[in-house]
Amino acid sequence: MKKIAVFSTKPYDKAFLDRANTPTRMQLDYFETRLKRESVKLVEGYDAVSCFVNDIVDESVLQCLVDMGISLIVLRCAGFNNVDLAAAQRLGVQVSRVPSYSPESVAEHAVAMMLALNRKINKAYNRVKEHNFDLDGLMGFNMQQATIGVIGTGKIGLAALRALRGFGSTLLCHDPYPNDEAAALADYVPLDTLFRTCDIISLHCPLMESTYHLIDKTSIAQMKDGVMLINTSRGALLNAQDALDGMKQGKIGYLGLDVYELEGELFFRDLSDRVMHDDVFGLLLSYHNVLVTGHQGYFTREALTEIAQTTLNNVEAHFSGRRTGNELF
Structure with a gap:
């Protein structure tokens, strides 16, 4: 029976893993x-390693895995930017x-x-909890009147376009590899147009x-005043300091x-019992028009079962000795 170290x-x-592993x-x-350089010694004696989005699988970690006879890393996610794929391939780690x-x-x-940012749901919730039913400061806008841009039209982007279509919004999208399904829902446009x-x-x-840093001070400067930015993909797509500056200037209206x-x-x-040492993140959290969740977009029963x-x-x-098509090389 193969032994898997799950980090x-x-x-x-x-x-969910135990359920999938029954029998x-x-x-x-x-x-x-x-999993990182400091914890890789825990892997000794195992046949494979399972990692998630914030494990650090750089060349030094990969070399340690190889030295311990491990030739397989199974990611419990779609993204793989935290793995040095070139080093993995060179070292023979699938x-x-x-x-x-x-x-x-x-x-x-x-x-x-x-919807929560537009209709200020968090602010309204806190008010009502204090028996304050005043509507001043809670005004939103009709999604039906908005132009919404989706960057990336893979499976998730396509699902977003399908969901947004129900509002009757004008939908635009951008992807270097257009597909017919997305084109039937939205108009492909150049990034600067979007x-x-x-x-x-x-x-x-x-x-x-x-x-x-697709979203940085240069791209933000091109956007409409009061634009709403949503990132449920990968953190480094957005330069947080530039987004904070955009918030201060009023260029970004919702984040x-x-x-x-x-x-x-x-x-x-x-x-919750520690001091926040990330000043940029701390300042972002202080804005009433910023909504942050802790990487929970994937967190549904259906997704965890499939993972x-x-x-x-x-x-x-x-x-x-079989291939599933889920291998990265």
């Missing part, structure tokens, strides 16, 4: 800590992922953030060299973040 785990990860297909040992796990979960979370035209911009593209560039030291942990089943299938396929 960055929470009780819900264990519950027992392999030995799963859970570590709440992230990396598999979960390419699609209920794309609707992330898309629906993005739309929920749009920036200039849209009232709401939602990011659904992967993080790579070409998209790193919804389910991801953050430096989230590795923050998200998926209870830090667990696909992860275990990827392990079994590798050790039986």
Whole structure:
């Protein structure tokens, strides 16, 4: 029976993985800590490693894995920007992922953030809890009248377009690789046109060299005054300092973040008894027109079920010499 070291785990990860592993297909040992250079020694004696979005799988970690005889990393996510793929391929370590796990979960979370920011749901909720029913300061706008831009029209971006279509909004999109399904829902436009035209911009593209800090002071300057920005994809798509400056200047009217560039030291942990040392993040949280959630866009029963089943299938396929199509090379 193969032994798998599962990193960055929470009780819900264990519950869904154990369910997928019934009857027992392999030995799963859970570590709440992230995989990184300081914790890689925990992997000794295992056959494979399972990682999540904030584990650090750089060349030094990969070399340690190889030295311990490990040739498989199974990611419990679609993104892989935290893995040095070139080093993995060179060292002979296969990396598999979960390419699609209920794309609707992330898309629906993005739309929920749009609605919450627009109609100031959090502010209204807090007022009513204090028996304050005054509506002053809670005015929103009709989504039907808005022009909404979706950057990235893969599975999640496409799900977002389907959801947004129901509002009757004008939909624009951008992707270097257009597809017919998205084209039937929205008009593909150049990125600068999308920036200039849209009232709401939602990011659904992967993080790579070409998209790193896609949203920065230059792109923000092209946008409409009072634009709403939503990022439920990868934190480093957006330069947080430039977004903060845009908030101060009134250029950005609403900001919804389910991801953050430096989230590795923050998200998926209870830090309520600690002082926040990230000044940019702390200042963003102080704005009434900023909504931050802790990378929970994927967090639905359907998504966790698919993640667990696909992860275990990827392990079994590798050790039986089969390919699933989930391999990254």
